Amino acid sequence: MQRAVSFERSRLLLVLATSVVLGGVTGYWAWCIALGGFGLAAYQIRRGHDVARWLTGTDAEPSVYEGLWAFIASEIHRERRQNTRQRREISRLLRRYRDSAEALPDAAVLVDHQRQIQWANRKAHDLLGIDNATDRGQRVDNLLRDPAVQALWQHNRPGAETQARSPQDERVHLTLRLSRYGEGALLVAQDVSAVMAAQEMRQTFVANASHELRTPLTVVAGHLELLADDPALPDHVEQSLQSAHREANRMLAIVEDLLTLTSLENTHLSDAQSEPIAVAAEVSDLVEATRLAEHYRGQTLSLDLDAGLCLRGRTTEVMSVVRNLVNNALRHTEPEDDISLRWSRDEVGRPTFSVTDTGTGIAPEHLAHLTERFYRVDAGRSRDTGGTGLGLSIVKHIVSRHSGELLIDSEPGRGSTFSARFPPDRAC
Numbered sequence: 369m370q371r372a373v374s375f376e377r378s379r380l381l382l383v384l385a386t387s388v389v390l391g392g393v394t395g396y397w398a399w400c401i402a403l404g405g406f407g408l409a410a411y412q413i414r415r416g417h418d419v420a421r422w423l424t425g426t427d428a429e430p431s432v433y434e435g436l437w438a439f440i441a442s443e444i445h446r447e448r449r450q451n452t453r454q455r456r457e458i459s460r461l462l463r464r465y466r467d468s469a470e471a472l473p474d475a476a477v478l479v480d481h482q483r484q485i486q487w488a489n490r491k492a493h494d495l496l497g498i499d500n501a502t503d504r505g506q507r508v509d510n511l512l513r514d515p516a517v518q519a520l521w522q523h524n525r526p527g528a529e530t531q532a533r534s535p536q537d538e539r540v541h542l543t544l545r546l547s548r549y550g551e552g553a554l555l556v557a558q559d560v561s562a563v564m565a566a567q568e569m570r571q572t573f574v575a576n577a578s579h580e581l582r583t584p585l586t587v588v589a590g591h592l593e594l595l596a597d598d599p600a601l602p603d604h605v606e607q608s609l610q611s612a613h614r615e616a617n618r619m620l621a622i623v624e625d626l627l628t629l630t631s632l633e634n635t636h637l638s639d640a641q642s643e644p645i646a647v648a649a650e651v652s653d654l655v656e657a658t659r660l661a662e663h664y665r666g667q668t669l670s671l672d673l674d675a676g677l678c679l680r681g682r683t684t685e686v687m688s689v690v691r692n693l694v695n696n697a698l699r700h701t702e703p704e705d706d707i708s709l710r711w712s713r714d715e716v717g718r719p720t721f722s723v724t725d726t727g728t729g730i731a732p733e734h735l736a737h738l739t740e741r742f743y744r745v746d747a748g749r750s751r752d753t754g755g756t757g758l759g760l761s762i763v764k765h766i767v768s769r770h771s772g773e774l775l776i777d778s779e780p781g782r783g784s785t786f787s788a789r790f791p792p793d794r795a796c
């Protein structure tokens with residue numbers, strides 16, 4: 369640039385010198401200097417005009433000049449070449465991203481902050497009925513009207529997901545995930561029909577097998593009880609029959625729990641099934657009954673129940689949660705231990721039922737698995753105390769059917785707290 373400036377300076381000096389010499393020769397100083405200045409200004413305007421026409425796309429690139437205009441033109445030229453290169457690179461990258469998004473087995477829809485469709489891949493047409501060519505600019509929530517999908521937009525946490533049927537084909541089950549980024553969001557829908565079919569088959573099998581086993585087991589348990597009651601039996605035969613009766617009853621309890629789990633898995637909790645539950649009164653009654661029941665061995669039971677707080681839900685299910693948690697606390701504590709039951713709102717207003725005991729406690733590596741079917745920390749103790757290994761699975765299912773979550777906090781040797789926490793809108 370320095371060179372261009374010096375060139376302009378020399379040119380100015382040359383024009384000035386020529387004008388002075390001409391002025392000296394002709395005697396018209398002022399006229400000659402004015403003419404020189406005017407000529408130089410006209411030349412610069414002309415070159416500037418050429419460059420401006422080139423920039424606005426009216427003319428071809430101006431032929432190379434010297435001085436400042438040449439410098440400006442070559443700088444613009446260089447910048448333009450660089451921009452073209454970058455644009456090409458960006459379009460290549462964009463094409464690659466689009467090609468890879470097209471190759472996805474899932475539907476992908478990009479929306480802006482107003483939920484207007486920016487782009488959708490081919491699979492979005494097959495699974496969601498959204499066409500990239502015709503639906504761009506439309507609001508995605510006008511096209512996907514399933515209430516479960518509508519609710520997805522209300523979630524603000526990252527990676528919210530829901531299940532829905534495909535609007536294109538009722539038989540297709542979808543899992544929809546919404547990931548927000550910057551101002552927009554990416555909606556991904558995955559066809560999970562095969563997984564759902566396999567799950568349904570497993571559930572039907574378990575339900576049928578449990579159903580088939582229930583009747584013969586009830587008969588066997590009844591006969592064993594009758595036989596064991598015979599006073600004429602020798603002691604060792606009576607003991608064998610009693611043990612067989614206990615095992616038959618345990619099998620019956622497992623069958624009942626499996627049937628309960630299957631029914632919880634297959635159905636949704638509708639608003640019509642929800643009723644106001646006076647949890648405090650129900651828990652007090654249950655504790656009275658518990659003091660007379662088989663698992664109670666003299667533990668200290670204390671209650672802290674908010675009688676003014678009720679829960680909207682299904683009474684039989686919520687009380688099954690309470691019963692399971694209280695029975696677990698009784699079975700995993702010693703007679704001198706304490707068990708406290710609490711029903712109240714937590715610090716952000718969520719209705720929470722918790723059972724805290726000072727019993728055996730649970731090592732951290734087991735905590736994540738406790739709600740799996742048949743997972744037991746101490747299988748012997750669970751069996752001896754009449755456990756089926758399904759109690760916490762049932763609790764977890766019921767709590768999530770009520771849109772809540774099960775929290776477990778435990779430390780070996782110190783005891784455990786199991787809490788069923790429900791969303792604030794379930795309080796009444």
Ligand code: ADP
Nearest residue numbers: 696697700744745746750755756757758759760
């Ligand atoms: P189970 O019928 O074996 O009690 P659950 O599903 O109710 O089955 O519980 C799973 C396992 O969790 C139990 O076997 C036990 O090891 C552990 N557990 C549950 N509640 C407690 C508790 N209050 N204290 C210690 N361990 C517990």
